Amino acid sequence: MPRLSQVATGPTGLDIVTPKVASASLLAGLPPPTPWSERKLLLVVLGRIINPAISTVRWHAWRDLHSNPMATVYQYNLKDMWMSAACDLPESARRAVQLSECRRVWGAEYDCEHQLDHGAYSTRDHCRNFHGRSNLTQSYRAASAEAIRGRFLSEVGFKAEVMRHKFCLVVRGDFASTLKLSEHLALVGSMGCVPVLVKAGDALNVLPFSAVVDPRC
Amino acid sequence: MLNAMPCAEALLSLPLHSRRLTAQVFNLCRIAYIVDERIAFSQMMLDALAAVPEQDALAFWAEAAKLQDAFLYDEATPENLRARPPTFEDGCQAWRVTLSARLTPSLLHLPTRRLSKSPPRARPSWRCCATMRARCAAVSAVKGASTTTPRARLTSR
Numbered sequence: 001m002p003r004l005s006q007v008a009t010g011p012t013g014l015d016i017v018t019p020k021v022a023s024a025s026l027l028a029g030l031p032p033p034t035p036w037s038e039r040k041l042l043l044v045v046l047g048r049i050i051n052p053a054i055s056t057v058r059w060h061a062w063r064d065l066h067s068n069p070m071a072t073v074y075q076y077n078l079k080d081m082w083m084s085a086a087c088d089l090p091e092s093a094r095r096a097v098q099l100s101e102c103r104r105v106w107g108a109e110y111d112c113e114h115q116l117d118h119g120a121y122s123t124r125d126h127c128r129n130f131h132g133r134s135n136l137t138q139s140y141r142a143a144s145a146e147a148i149r150g151r152f153l154s155e156v157g158f159k160a161e162v163m164r165h166k167f168c169l170v171v172r173g174d175f176a177s178t179l180k181l182s183e184h185l186a187l188v189g190s191m192g193c194v195p196v197l198v199k200a201g202d203a204l205n206v207l208p209f210s211a212v213v214d215p216r217c
Numbered sequence: 218m219l220n221a222m223p224c225a226e227a228l229l230s231l232p233l234h235s236r237r238l239t240a241q242v243f244n245l246c247r248i249a250y251i252v253d254e255r256i257a258f259s260q261m262m263l264d265a266l267a268a269v270p271e272q273d274a275l276a277f278w279a280e281a282a283k284l285q286d287a288f289l290y291d292e293a294t295p296e297n298l299r300a301r302p303p304t305f306e307d308g309c310q311a312w313r314v315t316l317s318a319r320l321t322p323s324l325l326h327l328p329t330r331r332l333s334k335s336p337p338r339a340r341p342s343w344r345c346c347a348t349m350r351a352r353c354a355a356v357s358a359v360k361g362a363s364t365t366t367p368r369a370r371l372t373s374r
Contacts, residue, residue, distance in 0.1 A: 023282070024289045036271040040261060057254055064258035071263065166274065167250075167266050169257070182288045188248055189285030191278050195249040198257045 087127035088134030
């Protein structure tokens, strides 16, 4: 008789079995596909860039691609991470850099000092998840304010972008499997962008759907 | 570089979620590229993608069109409409089983079909448990459901 822990995890023991199918409504209202030759190259929908203690792959995707004209990158939450932007610096120098990053991203009207001292996240250890990841904080400070502010992509906008790009990057989120995978595998059947699945990390040495797919060599 | 990773023919041996999904053989490499994180964001990778001809994309699209249903769940199809949607009582039952299994190690050897209803996630807080217990008790009282304890019910079968 299997034990509870065996039922809860996939055959690899690493991934969590979650329902990953997209709603059929995904195909409703799809714009007509753009001819191949007129398409932009790579769509990178990162959405929420996750806690680097879980995975840094979305950070690396953003860092390497946000300023590349061959890629269209969407993310929306880096602007909230200004408090972590100085974690690679000595504690004595952090405050000034944090405030400078806050004003750069949010503008002079935003009360950065109040947020830092009394805001909802003021008591949190903002560097807890950034230990040993100085390259992330350095790339944050090196990026333009516009790139950090990012853009939120609506469902309608997402469908439009899928139909006007040749390829779309599928990068894991909090878990190895991401709903983006199912969405893109479904949309490519309607002449959407061709998915480019990023296999990330030694601990996630699994193919997509490996929890439910039985490889047959 | 593209699809340098192992990509074997695969069989979808279990439904991903939907009852209407039947087992299908597919090769992921015919509908997607798989690349390693170490090169996925490099200029070299972008150049390789830029060199992919339209004929390749046409082949991907044709193959993916045949598999599209496998990745979609249509709530409006007759067979899905006929299926009984989960009720709150289903949730209560799953919650009781999960909670019992979590609190009583001797029940870890329950039949898998009961446990698979509710894979354990984060340990629920006591506030969550109290709220759920109260709501489930209220539903049981209204519907005249059995008030036996989960353990008694499970061990009496």
